[in-house]
Amino acid sequence: MNDDVGRIIEVNGVDVKAKLFSLLPPFLIINGKPYSAPKINSFVKTKVGLDVIICQIVGEYNVEDLNSKTDYYMDLRVKGYIENGKFIQGLRMLPIVSSNISLLSEKEYNIIFQYNKESSFRIGQDLFEQNRSIYINCNHVIPSHVGVFGNTGSGKSNTLALILQRYLNLLLNVSESKNSKILIFDLNNEYGDEAICSRNLKTIYTLSTSSKTKDRIPFNFNDLTEDDMGVLLNATSKMQMPVLKYAFKQLKKENDANYYIKYLTSILRNKQKDLFNSIRFNLQEYIGNIEDIFWSEKHEKFCKIKNDGQWYFSDNDDFYSEVVSKIIINLPDNSLDRLKFELYFSVAKECVHGVNGEYLTPLLSRAEKIFDDLHKIIEFENNEVDVFGDNNIAIVQLADVNTDMTMTVTSLLSNALFSKQIKSKGNEKVKSIINIVIDEAHNILYKDDDSRIHNSTLYSFEKIVKEGRKFGIFLMIASQRPSDISNTVLSQLHNYFLHKLINPNDLYQIRKTVAFLDENSMNFLTVLAPGECILSGTCVAMPTFVKIDELANENKPNSSNVVLIGDHGILMNSKNRESSKRRRIRKTHK
Structure with missing residues (x-):
């Protein structure tokens, strides 16, 4: 797959112009396999001696002369080079005029996207190279802070769940998988039942402050500090x-x-x-x-x-x-x-x-309300407790929990896990890893609020996102409004999965925060279709356009768009109603 497709005719710093030998069809058949021809956002290579330089196609056009002869050109941008089997971003080497350009081999693609069979998992296919799968290395995405952003219906919940599912699948094939845990704060109760993985593989707590009949989270009372309780009770500092x-x-x-x-x-x-x-x-x-x-x-x-x-x-x-x-x-x-x-x-x-x-008596009045709510959602014990049980993943469902207790639960549990990780590390290397996941994170990690409970919660997560890497605790968030998220949290993320964003404030925040994202990629954010995203960060060598794989229906979070009319709609016309009735009758007879 090293057939030359053109040659370089101009080099102007990182901007390169190449002329194609001929107009290429959409797909090329090489050694019996179909490959996409060079096009916008795909990659080509050129050589300087034995060194391979990687360029991305950023534009293409043709020029016709009076004799109806047409020449075809491409604008390229240098992204880096391959040296000793590794892709390195940088400009140590630049292309040479008149050198040929050619398509990348499968091996070279794997080098660029850091694919390793044992530690990588597929997340989808290249948006512009439909026959090419996109893999991400688990070692570069799971032990990192991750942000998944996109408008409602853009596919961010599917992306978040897919990453977690593929990671859990990898854990099935490794020893000591008990050293890896995932805690999901589920604000809308979307991750119950079979979402992400089978129900028996996860521990679920369905909390409620409106009833005492729901689950309660086990929590070591000794992990509750005077300061924690002072914030909860909004206690004045002097009296x-x-x-x-x-x-x-x-x-x-x-x-x-x-x-x-x-x-x-x-x-x-x-x-x-x-x-x-x-x-x-x-x-x-x-x-x-x-x-x-x-x-x-x-x-x-x-x-x-x-x-x-x-x-x-x-x-x-x-x-x-x-x-x-x-x-x-x-x-x-x-x-x-x-x-x-x-x-x-x-x-x-x-x-x-x-x-x-x-x-002083107002403190007692607040304590009665707060303590009553705490009793409904937390089972206080005086010994070490484990919210995960025998599973790798625990889900805390908070849809029926009031705002103060939602903040309290997320903060207390996260602080307790952080402290546990610090103690277990000691002076040695990190022995275990915990990923804290928050979907709809703008409801918790928003900025500019005078509430002591919220500010305490935000401080807890800002501390995790700033210092957690050293102790093996990482934050993974998803939100439709990145502009509402704390600047500290956003700026400390390592990897970004960016779905369609339209709001100017959100686009500005992403442009200001995501250092890995170039202007060419930013221009695509407003036109991405559902399920399409731009992956940028430490887990990829350069911004990558991905069509994310869709989870099986039973493993999807319960966040799908409402179908109004149709076979699965909430409203049915007479024809649909009769069809549905016949299906139920046939199912009953079977």
């Missing part, structure tokens, strides 16, 4: 954070009942009715013999009715000897409930020391 820190400190102590009764006594003596009523209502399952103590508006003091109909009042010593002394304290077994318990008494302690309770 409320010290209270929260003291509550964390008390978790490690074994206080007896007298410790808590002491502060209950102070609350009653100081007539702090709001704090006491909150304790009585929210901690009633842990504090016995407190339910009959009430605040008397008439007397402006706490009281309890005696068996003989008389009253105990909190300004009388009998109230404490006969009522308070009989209070029973049962500390919660669950760590999160214990923290809530300690938080109430930490507030009580501050109030005893003269702090105005009005500054």
Whole structure:
């Protein structure tokens, strides 16, 4: 496949002009195999001695003279050269005028696109060379930060799922595959059932903050820090954070009942009715013999009715000897409930020391709501937990989870995995790899927001994308709005799969961020068809145009466009309805 097709007639730096020997048909038959003839965005080669220079075709035209003779020309751009079996981008060598140009051999294509049979997988076919498959080397794409971007319906979810599926297929043929894990944060519940891989090969958590009947993620309570909880509760730094820190400190102590009764006594003596009523209502399952103590508006003091109909009042010593002394304290077994318990008494302690309770009780109100939501989606344990189980892939479905808890879950889990990777590495080489995947990432990694929860979450992922490579933890995101994504996250990505983008802000962001993408490739972004993409980054030697393979229907994420009318439409006319009915009848008889 080294037949010459033309010769170089002009060299102007990296821009080269070549003249074809003759007009070529769309396909050439060489040694019985069809090959695409040279055309826009395909490659040709030329030699300088024994060195092979690779050029990309960026234009073609013809010139006719008065005698109706036609000459055919191509504009080329130097991309690099092959040396010692490796493709090197650079301009150490430039073509020589009058040297011939020819098509690339299969071996040379494999060198350029870094194809290695053991570590590579196919993702599709060359958009301009339809008989040529495009492979990417697993070693250059999986241990990297990846971005998949494109408008709705452009095929980005299929691309993301395809990469993960092909990677999982490679893991089936390697030993120690347990050292490779994938965690998907599924914001729209698209990756359940058979999406990507068989249901029995993945661990799925379907979370909900509107119900307690769904799954809960196992999480080591010891991985939850004071700062994490301070962000969740939006605790003020001067007044409320010290209270929260003291509550964390008390978790490690074994206080007896007298410790808590002491502060209950102070609350009653100081007539702090709001704090006491909150304790009585929210901690009633842990504090016995407190339910009959009430605040008397008439007397402006706490009281309890005696068996003989008389009253105990909190300004009388009998109230404490006969009522308070009989209070029973049962500390919660669950760590999160214990923290809530300690938080109430930490507030009580501050109030005893003269702090105005009005500054502290809002913290308790927020804690009730946040802790209730946390209980619905997280199972707190005090031991090391593994969200993956025996599988390589875990999927956390978040479609029925409110915004704050979505941010919380993604941040807590990612931070815990990052910390685990740091500890496991120590002073040695990385022993395992974790890929964190976020589809519809603009819902989490957006910029410019004043929310403490969001900013904390964004900081967590920015830290991963900046430092994760050293510890074997990588980020893979997909989004239809790259202009909404944090600039820090975008700029740190290594590989980009770019589907059709139309919005000027998105195009500007890609042009500004993707250093590997030349202007010639940028011009194609607005006209790509569904499933077509430009691959750019460290996993390819130069921007590559790919028609991405389509996953089997059962392995596709549940993100397909809605069919309105037709055999599989949500609306059916009478003819379609009868046809569908007959098919169901035949299926029943079979």
